[in-house]
Amino acid sequence: MTAAKHTDLQISNTGRLKHAFATALAIDVARISDDLAYNSIAEWDSTAHMLLIAELENCFNLMLDTDDIIDMSSVQMAKTILSKHGVVFDVVFDHATTNQTGPA
Amino acid sequence: MEPAVAPHQSAPISLVTGASRGIGAAVALRLAALGHHLLLTARNKLILTTIAERCLKLGAASATVLPCDLTDQAAVLHMFNQIKQQHQRLDNLVNAAGMMQDSVLGMTKLADLQALFSLNVSASYQCCQLATRLMSRQKSGNIVNLASKVGESGAIGQSAYAASKAAISGLTKALAKELGPNGIRVNAVAPGFIETDLTAHYSDDQKQQLCQQISLGRTGQADEVAALVQFLCSSDASYLNGQIIAVDGGFSL
Numbered sequence: 001m002t003a004a005k006h007t008d009l010q011i012s013n014t015g016r017l018k019h020a021f022a023t024a025l026a027i028d029v030a031r032i033s034d035d036l037a038y039n040s041i042a043e044w045d046s047t048a049h050m051l052l053i054a055e056l057e058n059c060f061n062l063m064l065d066t067d068d069i070i071d072m073s074s075v076q077m078a079k080t081i082l083s084k085h086g087v088v089f090d091v092v093f094d095h096a097t098t099n100q101t102g103p104a
Numbered sequence: 105m106e107p108a109v110a111p112h113q114s115a116p117i118s119l120v121t122g123a124s125r126g127i128g129a130a131v132a133l134r135l136a137a138l139g140h141h142l143l144l145t146a147r148n149k150l151i152l153t154t155i156a157e158r159c160l161k162l163g164a165a166s167a168t169v170l171p172c173d174l175t176d177q178a179a180v181l182h183m184f185n186q187i188k189q190q191h192q193r194l195d196n197l198v199n200a201a202g203m204m205q206d207s208v209l210g211m212t213k214l215a216d217l218q219a220l221f222s223l224n225v226s227a228s229y230q231c232c233q234l235a236t237r238l239m240s241r242q243k244s245g246n247i248v249n250l251a252s253k254v255g256e257s258g259a260i261g262q263s264a265y266a267a268s269k270a271a272i273s274g275l276t277k278a279l280a281k282e283l284g285p286n287g288i289r290v291n292a293v294a295p296g297f298i299e300t301d302l303t304a305h306y307s308d309d310q311k312q313q314l315c316q317q318i319s320l321g322r323t324g325q326a327d328e329v330a331a332l333v334q335f336l337c338s339s340d341a342s343y344l345n346g347q348i349i350a351v352d353g354g355f356s357l
Contacts, residue, residue, distance in 0.1 A: 047285055054240035058192070063185050063237070 013060075013087055020059045021075060024052035034076040060087050115165035117191050118337065119143040121174060121231060122201030124151040126300035127250065130330035131198050135337065136164035143187060143194075145170040146201065174201050174227035175219075184234040194238040196246045196337045199228040199272075204302045205264040217264045224268035229275065232290075236283060243287040248336045249276050251292040253352045269294075273348050280346025289345045291336050296352025298324045319354025 021036070022029040025043040038044055044052075053069050060082060064072075068081045079089045118135050122128030124146035132144055136159035144152050144159070149171040156167035168190070172183045187194060202224045205216055232247055239245030254262050255269025276292040283290055297303060297314050303323075306314075315321055329351045335341055336349075350356045 047282075050236070051240050051286065054237050057188070057237060058241050061189075063181065063188060063234070065181070066233070 013089055016059050017056075017075070017078065017082070017089070020055040021052065021078075024048060024055040032075060034079070035074065037074040038072070056082065060085070062087075115139050115141050116195040116337070117141040117143065117187075117193060118196035118198065119145065119187065119194060119231075119235065120198045120200060121145050121227070122199075122250075123155055124148050126200070126302060127295065127298065127326045127329045127333075128198070128200030129155050130326035131200055131333045132159055133162060134327070134330045134334040135196070136160070136162040136167065138334070138338075139163050139165050140196070141165045141191070142167045143170055143191075144168065145172045145174070145183060147171060147173050174231070175222045177230060180227065180230050181234065184238070188238060192238075193242055194235050194245065196248070197231060197235040198333055198337070199231055199247070199249045200333075201227060202250055202268075202302075204262075206261055206305075207264070208261050209263050212264050217267075220264050220268050221271070224265075225271045225275070228272060232275070232279060236279075236286070236288060239288050240286050245288040246337050246341075247276075247279065247283075247288065247290040248333050249290070249292040251276065251294040251348050253294050253296040253350060253356050256294055256348065256350070257356060276348060277346050284345055289336075289341070291341070291344055291346065292348045293329055293332050293336070294348050294350045294352070294356075295329045296324060296350065296355035298326055298329055298351075300326055314355075317355060318352070319357055322353065324351065324353055 018029050018032040021032045025048050027041070027043050036044070038049060053064060056078065057063055062085045064081065072078050072081055083089055118140045120128050120132045120135070120142065123132045123144035128146070132142055132155055136142055142156070142159050142164045144156055144167060146152050149169060152169045152171060156169050159167040170183050170186065172179050174180055203220060205212065205220045228249060235245070235247060249272050251272045252265070252269035254266045255273055258266050273292060276290050279290040296318065311323060315323065332349060332351050336344065
């Protein structure tokens with residue numbers, strides 16, 4: 001896969017993640033940042049959390065285990081957990097780029 | 105296993121556990137006649153395949169056999185992953201898998217109690233967990249659990265079984281409250297004495313004694329329970345939620 005394709009995937013997955021959060025929590029996508037945390041806003045309560053899980057599972061075509069669901073306490077944690085399931089976000093991409101193009 | 109016929113996506117998708125025999129098999133056949141896509145699970149693949157063939161003859165949109173030991177958590181997760189990949193949604197879950205334990209308190213091994221809870225409670229719980237993940241996004245779905253008259257009233261020599269079924273009643277009511285806002289209804293049927301493999305060990309004398317306590321004066325058939333499950337899975341039951349409905353010929357009166 002070329003770097004350009006990696007970039008497309010990176011942007012796409014970040015966008016898809018934000019869209020999933022916005023849909024499940026019924027909030028504007030502009031409010032989605034890495035710092036946004038579970039129970040820090042009224043819209044992200046336990047009921048919405050399960051809707052979020054369903055949305056993320058559908059969006060990224062995977063099934064999370066119960067520990068993942070419990071641990072998903074912020075947008076940043078969501079990225080970390082989804083990365084564990086093979087979804088590529090910015091940080092993972094940066095590492096991959098470094099590995100591919102770093103000094104020999 | 106691939107569905108035996110091409111899916112008709114408009115038909116409801118229904119997962120029935122314990123579908124190889126008794127009430128589970130009867131439910132599968134009932135839903136098949138309504139044209140559902142059926143996902144049938146139990147441990148015995150051979151018997152499930154036979155039930156699936158009967159379902160297709162009755163008009164099921166498809167009948168997929170998913171052999172699984174429901175006490176194996178990883179296997180259950182894998183099964184739901186298969187369902188997600190194949191259908192992306194689920195409309196009905198019928199938790200019919202279960203086992204019985206006939207022994208008085210002092211003669212019940214804790215290992216047997218744990219095995220009973222593992223299937224009757226934990227497996228149903230996990231199926232509810234995973235099914236609601238497939239139902240939540242569409243904001244609709246039905247879960248029907250198999251409770252029991254014994255779980256509601258108790259019975260001598262069935263403390264373990266009664267405890268497990270009482271747990272199912274509590275689970276049903278709690279989930280009805282929790283999942284209602286997501287459009288998911290959760291109800292349970294509470295059969296009385298139904299003629300299935302679970303009750304096959306009862307002698308004629310024991311059955312006669314029980315029948316004296318049943319106002320209709322007879323035991324029930326699996327299909328009579330399945331008829332209620334079919335109703336609960338239909339839009340005719342759209343305002344029914346959190347109910348434990350007896351199907352016992354008047355046994356509980």
